[in-house]
Amino acid sequence: MKIQAAEVFVLDMPIIRPHQLAMHTITEQAIVVACVRDTDGAEGWAEVATIGGASYGESTPEAIKVNIDRYISPLIIGKEPIAFGKIMDDVARQVRGNHFAKAVIESAIVDLAARQRGIPAYELFGGKIHDSLPVAWTLASGDTGKDIEEAHEMLEKRRHNIFKLKIGKGDAQKNVEHVLAIKQAVGDSARLTVDVNQAWDEDTANRCIPALEEGGVSMIEQPLPAWDHEGMARLTSRYRVPILADEAATSVQEVFKIAKHRAGNSIALKVCKAGGLTDTKKAAAIAEAAGLGLYGGTMIESSLGTAVCAQIYATIPALQFGTELFGPLLFKDTLTTNDIKYENFEIVIPDGPGFGMEVDRDKVKKYARSGN
Template sequence: MPISDAKVLTGRQKPMTEVAMLFAEVTTEHGLVGLGFSYSKRAGGPAQFAHAREVAPVLVGEDPNDIARLWTKLVWAGASVGRSGAATQAIAALDNALWDLKGKRAGLSLSKLLGAHHDSVRCYNTSGGFLHTPIGGVLDNATRSIEAGLGGIKIKVGQPDGALDLARVKALREHVGDDFPIMVDANQQWDRATAIRMGRALEEFDLVWIEEPLDAYDAVGHADLAARLDTPIASGEMLTSVREHKELIDARSVDIVQPDAPRIGGITQFMRLLALADEAGLDLAPHFAMELHVHLASTYPRQPWVEHFEWLEPLFNERIQIADGRMIVPSAAGIGLTLSDRVTGWTVADDLVTE
């Protein structure tokens, strides 16, 4: 079924029908294999694939332990297309594969390799709250999520008619009760004046956060909104570099930072960003890709949230365990994922670099 959020209802995007996945395997001379991935929604998958194919050969013959140096080498291999966007999203698949390999060589999960603060992390569901789903279906999805052990529910807002948004949030709050955590996501579709009005109207529902109320790059607008509302402001999923996130952090634009490791260049860059966010006293709620982010969020000193999307589950043989509102951090070495037979059959190209 095509997926719709506020960007669709405002005419800026078409309903989403697919997620393009980029997988990378890095093999050592001793036969160990690291698996990494990146992704793109709606458009950009072929661009990521093409760029990764061009720059990957610079890894041949290198020591896979030197991940930070290799990330820089990959960036310079494609320097003419920049250090953000599709270029770094392509590099992310290779970077993640190197970290998976390092974990396997050490016999440690990615969480333990990086240094864990938590063995489990709070989790919330998003996939059941899109705007194409009637409110009755949203409430049914919320019930199923709670019964499955999830600890929060996020629904989409940002419709042209704000009254419809408020009615949906009111119905959800009444359905789950006063104490259950709920969040809303406007997907960048409000202007500054609308965000203030809607933010004030939403205060009564005691939300955990309001996500992407404004354009993702509007640091000034987000900072003003965060200062004027009691409800915390969250954003960052659309940003594609640490530098872009740093602009929001420096401006005090958000209370909760929402990086996406595949979008900002992989685990190497994600960990750089976590240090900046921690220093600024921000909370953390990574976007999408829970199979990867459950590890990364576990390394954050504060209690993070991880977004539950079941969309990628058919790609892997493993499943993340959930109990009492929390995701259990996997203990298998590396990222702890193996590709399912189904996705192996979908592979477009293999053995791009063999010498």
Template sequence: MQIASVHTRIVRAPYRRPFVISSGTSPELISLVVEVRTADGESGFGEASPMTAYTGETLAGLEAALTEHVAPALIGRDPRDLAGAHAAMDAAIRGQHLAKAALDIALHDVAARAAGWPVHLLLGGCVRPRVPTAWVVGLGTLEEMVAEAAAYAARGFVHIKVKGGEDPELDVRLVRSVREAVAESVELSLDANEGYDPGTAGRTVSRLADAGLDLIEQPLPRWDLAGMAMLRSRGGVRVMADESVYSLHDALEIVRRGAADVLNIKILKVGGLYRARQIAAVAEAAGLAVKIGTMPELGVATLAAAHLAAALPNATVAADLVGPLLVGEEPLAGAAFAGVGDVGWVDVPVGAGLGHDL
């Protein structure tokens, strides 16, 4: 089996309402969909969605890196040779994790389809056939955010993540109000997206813990691992690294510095499923939990995240699989996510490949 060609298409889906985090606002979800075709007629699909305010990567840059550098490095290779594919992509261009992730997902899809397996079997098995997903509440007024959190907790979502990082005082009020509005069994996290000042973060996180927060995500700049370790040492609330985790080497340094209790592994950010499994293994060896996150993406990449969350024993924090639920109409794998917004989990597909209907 050999890769014969790679094709791309840009897909746009407007959000039901603009997706707002502390680093920027997105009115629509834009993805680059990749199809890998083999010489014997097999196809596999991947996807990458550049959130420029978050990763610094643009759609034009992603498409250029993929079509001019990364894809040509794979032509003629066996799509089942994932280690070799990553070595070839890394030799072709440094960085460009989103482009490499899109192709990595497509390679997993085509290899699993050829074998007649669901992708999670390529990733090690299926620890959990149903993957619980967190509901992510974007920035808004306090009243809007509390109402949204309460509504989705009542539907069955076991983890509610609220966005923050702009105003610590408002974050404390928000966490206290959401905790009062949801059941005690619902895990509550706040994603500050690097928004807190290192000098006052300790006091803010202590107040958040007193308000009922379970998990604080990336409260400090990605480079401040000493500050993250300090927050973790205070206890009271678990610390999760997100923007600090772009590579296997980042994960190892976080473990060495004791800078997190949980690693948020986003497949696109780290370069694909192959690299994500390596990072999860480092976390498992260190006794850390992982969360499988998204930025968010549409259905193909979100399905890849669901398969990975199903396969990893230490993926014990509810995954972020809500991208397809945030848009008005999911154009890639809508059937796989039908009803998810009413129950709070994704049933991991058991057919060959990722489980989309492209």
């Protein structure tokens, strides 16, 4: 059954508490949801999220919708969903960049192709290797006492034993003290990582990393600006603690450059950054061949987008840093009638059909911006 129509919605979804990053504090999360429908009326759904308008990356939710509606949708209508490789190859020849837009469209087509066959989407990518994956929680309240309380609560519930701290905003030294206080409070019961979101220069990194390393922090994420490959390479060779590239690892080609120049010794995968599921697998293969560690990243997707990421990460042999697919736990509401399951510090990989999530159209309508 061929693709007959594609619809794209921009939604603003409420979250349970403000989520503070270096460049933006999220109080409401903007997501983009795509639906493709075949001639029988069967639907495939997918989601990408963005953080802070244009402050995290170049793709804004508004641009994703316009570029799909105007330039990508006409290229997919009339095509067989199972030929998603050829469809996306054709799209790539006519639409440059726009990785988030390509990611949500490819994922929606894959969801439809898998549903047409009654199989989970991961079966179209070699099948799943993992039934569940470790999942980190981000402590981002901005308050040391609250963060420690939250960490203890997560450990008690056996929900998370890996915590990430966003430390790119404000005084670097104070942020280091904040991290060390939390690490001391949780001790060996949890792993702690930090994400600087590009906010330091090399001098600041050299002042802060030794104390973080000494204090038992297990990974430093994107300490320097995305463009500073040379600085990242120097930090990688200077310190024992793993240096992870996130904002710098924006495509298959960029992951290759990072691997070649050792501008980081680990990579955060994200389906939206790579431009889709197929290219996420390619990025993972390059990292694997180069001996880089892998992390299953998030842009803070709700349950639908999290299922997309979880299913493709489940087909990757080794994710040395686990995942950070906690998105659904931060949202106040869900677009799907079923939930993502978390148990024993791990996210359970949803099973199909498709990505295994059933979309509630009324909820899409409720949170969609007017004009959608």
